[in-house]
Amino acid sequence: MNVPKISKRLLAAASLAKEGARIADVGTDHAYLPIYLYATGRVSGGVVSDINQGPVERARANLCDYSAQSAFVALQTDGLSGIEKYAPEDIFILGMGGELIARIINDAPWVRREGVRLILQPMTHPELLREYLSREGFEISRELLVSEDKIYHIICAEYSGEPTELDHFEALFGKGNLNAPSEELYALLERTREIYSQRIAGKSLSGADSDYENEIIAKIDEFMKKETSK
Ligand SMILES: C[S@@+](CC[C@H](N)C(=O)[O-])C[C@H]1O[C@@H](n2cnc3c(N)ncnc32)[C@H](O)[C@@H]1O
Structure with missing residues (x-):
């Protein structure tokens, strides 16, 4: 099976996927991340989605080109709407603004279930996303910073039900990153x-x-x- 070449940013997000997981890639655009994860045997399949028709068509075409179309459903939908029935364990939301990512999570209370992990990469306002997650009782379990054309934040979180408060500095840079400076x-x-x-x-x-x-x-x-x- 062919494996697509993916960016350092996507590779870093991919490194956080759970072995054998069913995944959702929300705002997938080209679907290269899920194709990469499936082609390398890391995940079992799942669902890819985008709010716009062009990206969904591009995702479907790429899934076919890489023979991954039987492993993934491709949906045109806003955020996580309609994704619950595919029971994803790892949900990737990458390459959107931090506020939009928080809104998408907030609109889908089912992601607070045990066994669901969020792997997030805000393009802007990482501090608003971390503040939202902490306030709402999501535990930020892993953090990565990736330097490509700029420095990207990758945040892995799951619901614990225990809200925490971050100060402005922690929200901006991430406690995980500050505790293990790179x-x-x-x-x-x-x-x-x-x-x-x-x-x-x-x-x-x-x-x-x-x-x-x-x-x-x-x-x-x-x-x-x-x-x-x-
Ligand atoms: C910059 S691309 C990121 C593509 C890919 N996730 C990545 O990181 O390389 C952002 C994608 O998010 C999609 N998008 C924007 N708002 C969305 C929403 N509310 N729900 C689902 N997809 C959305 C856009 O159509 C676009 O394809």
């Missing part, structure tokens, strides 16, 4: 520091409040000081 984390901290310093300069011209940015910069400096003294 090269990617240091690069992200440095880049964020630059961006937030520019924002503060811009805001000071307009007289806008920059407490949040100042708080994050102070936490970055404190974190770096602690790490370099180890």
